[in-house]
Structures are given as structure tokens and as C-alpha cells.
Amino acid sequence: MSPQHDVPAAPRRVAKHRLKRRSSNRRTQLIGITAALAAAAGTTAVGVSSSASGPSTASTGLSPAQADALTAARIDRRDLGSRDASRIDLSLAATRKAAAEKAAQARAARLAANATLTQRRAAALAAAKKAAAQKAAAQARALAAAKAAAIAKAKAAAKANVNKVVLPTTGYHLTAHFGQAGGRWARDHTGLDFAAPIGTPVRSVMAGEVIQAAYAGAYGRQVKVRHADGTVTSYSHMSEFDVSVGDMVSAGEQVGAIGMTGNTTGPHVHFEVLRGGETQIDPEPWLRDHGVNP
Structure with a gap:
């Protein structure tokens, strides 16, 4: 081979070695970053060994510093979760306490x-009872006063009425006087005759009690009234009775009516006054002494 072909080959081998080493470092860094992120998220599946023999870099691809960082991150995450849970619990407890205090205050x-x-109802009820009691007491006092006044008035009227005297009838003329002699009577006349039409009312001359209301022979229908001083007045020859024995009559109250019963020659009432209920006295001066003139 010529020298021109051998010289360029050496630089290409150096570049490949550097590229391989650079790729290995990048892969290790990526694995470390991924593990740290996974630890922070709590979802890593990478195993970390902290035994005395050191970390297993073959299975995790982490250096001891990266493993320690991962462990610290997981501890921090756990502590942060514990603190957050504690804060939540404290917040809930405070909320519940505040709600309980508010409910207690409302209650x-x-x-x-x-x-x-x-208290207001009791006071109102007491006031109403007091007012009702006062009203009832006032009404009772008024009633008692009215009753006392009525009794006093009745007593005064009764007292005045006891002494009140009226004539025994109206529309009359006298036909016979007390002590008058004549063939019509077995002895001298014992009363005063008030002649009037049949049915004319005959009245008690004073207030008193009816002690007789019956047919009395020659006197015909006869009523006798006893008065407060013991005097008895008698009304005879009446056509009817308007009272009964035991009745209380006032002066001027009707006891019967003019008639012709018994020994009589015409309608009239034979009126007698008996002092003490027995002794017959002249009715004319007795009536005058009591303020009436027959």
C-alpha cells in the first residue's frame, strides 16, 4: 500500500473512539436524569443498592453520587408528602374547630x-294576670257598692213605704160611717163603707202581710192585712181575691175588687181598722192621722 492511503486512516479511528465515549457519557447522564425525575415522581423502577459493596452500576447505570442524589430526592419527597399531609390535617382540624365554635356560638x-x-312571655303573662286581678277586684268592689246602695235604697223605700198610707179604693162615695146605727146591722156599724162599681180595685192601705183571704159569712169575701205596728186592716164584701195568705203587699197594692158578697145591699168595700189586730176603731180619724182624708 502506498503512503498516500495510510496517512488519513488514523484520524478516522480517533474520531470513532471519541464518538463512542461521548455517547456512553450522554447515555449515563440521561439515565441519571431519568432516574432522578422518576424518583421525584415516585414512579421509578430503577433499583439502588446502598450495601457495603457499593451500588450495582451494571443494573442501574448510576454512579454512587447519582444514587445518593436519588435517595435524598426520595427522602425529601417523602418528607414533603408527610409535611403536606400534616398541614392538611392541621388545616382540617382548624376548620372543624372553627365550625364547632361557630355552631356553639349560634346555639x-x-x-x-x-x-x-x-322572660318576656312570663312578664307579659304576669302583667295580664295582675291586670285581670285588678279588674276583677274593681268589678267586685263596684258590685259590692252597687249592692250596698241597692240595699240601702230598698231599706229606705221599705221604711218610707211602711209609713205610707193610701185610701182603699178610688171613684167611691161613703155610704156608712163607724158607729152608725141602723136596721141593716145587728149592732152599730164597725167600719167605713166605700161604695164603687163592681170590679173597682181594692187596695191595701199600708204595707204588710196577708193573714186572711177567705169567705167570712156576713162579711163575704174578706182579706186582712197585718202591718208593722201590729194594726190589722180588713176589706170585706169583695167579688174576688188577688192575694193569698202569707203574701207581702205594699201600700196601694191590689188585694181584691169591689163586690156584693155577704150581707150587703149594694157594691162596696167594708173597711175596718183593728188596733193590735183585735179592737175595732174609727177608720176616718186613723186615715187622717196617716195623711189621707176619705
Whole structure:
């Protein structure tokens, strides 16, 4: 072979050797970078040996420095995950605590509002009861006062009515007087005769109690009334009775009506006054003494 063909061959062999070495270094760097990235992502399948005999570079293609870096990255990743989990747990605990405190505050507010409402209702109820009691007491006092006034008025009226005297009938004329003699009577006349049309009302001259309402022979239908002072007045020859024994009558209240029952010659009422309920006295002066003039 000539020298012109041997000289250029040496540089080509050097270039191939350098290219091979450069490719091996690049491959190692790529494997290291890939392993580090995989470790950071937590998905590497590359095995790392930290035994005393040193790393197995044949299976991983990592240098001891790269293996240590990978181990440190994985530890950092684990610690970072632990710190993140702790922070999340603490954040959740704080959130729950805040929510619990807020719920407790809301519950306390509701309880306070309910207590205030209960107090207001109790106060309103007490005020209403007090007002009702005061109103009832006022009504009771008013009723008692009205009752007392009515009783006083009734007593005054009764007292005045006890002494009140009226004539036994109206539209009359006198036909016989007390003590008058005549053939119509077995003895002198014992009363005062008020003649009036049949059916004319006959009235009690004073307030009192009816002690007789019956047919009495020659007196015909007769009513007797006993008054507060013990005096008894008698009404005879009536056509009807308007009261019964035991009735309480006032002055001027009707006890019967003019008639012709018993021994009589015409319609009239025979009126008598019996002092103490027994002794017959002249009715005319008795009526005048009580303020009426027959």
C-alpha cells in the first residue's frame, strides 16, 4: 500500500473512539436524569443498592453520587408528602374547630334568645294576670257598692213605704160611717163603707202581710192585712181575691175588687181598722192621722 492511503486512516479511528465515549457519557447522564425525575415522581423502577459493596452500576447505570442524589430526592419527597399531609390535617382540624365554635356560638345565641323570649312571655303573662286581678277586684268592689246602695235604697223605700198610707179604693162615695146605727146591722156599724162599681180595685192601705183571704159569712169575701205596728186592716164584701195568705203587699197594692158578697145591699168595700189586730176603731180619724182624708 502506498503512503498516500495510510496517512488519513488514523484520524478516522480517533474520531470513532471519541464518538463512542461521548455517547456512553450522554447515555449515563440521561439515565441519571431519568432516574432522578422518576424518583421525584415516585414512579421509578430503577433499583439502588446502598450495601457495603457499593451500588450495582451494571443494573442501574448510576454512579454512587447519582444514587445518593436519588435517595435524598426520595427522602425529601417523602418528607414533603408527610409535611403536606400534616398541614392538611392541621388545616382540617382548624376548620372543624372553627365550625364547632361557630355552631356553639349560634346555639348559645339561640338559647339566649329563647330565654329572653321566655322572660318576656312570663312578664307579659304576669302583667295580664295582675291586670285581670285588678279588674276583677274593681268589678267586685263596684258590685259590692252597687249592692250596698241597692240595699240601702230598698231599706229606705221599705221604711218610707211602711209609713205610707193610701185610701182603699178610688171613684167611691161613703155610704156608712163607724158607729152608725141602723136596721141593716145587728149592732152599730164597725167600719167605713166605700161604695164603687163592681170590679173597682181594692187596695191595701199600708204595707204588710196577708193573714186572711177567705169567705167570712156576713162579711163575704174578706182579706186582712197585718202591718208593722201590729194594726190589722180588713176589706170585706169583695167579688174576688188577688192575694193569698202569707203574701207581702205594699201600700196601694191590689188585694181584691169591689163586690156584693155577704150581707150587703149594694157594691162596696167594708173597711175596718183593728188596733193590735183585735179592737175595732174609727177608720176616718186613723186615715187622717196617716195623711189621707176619705
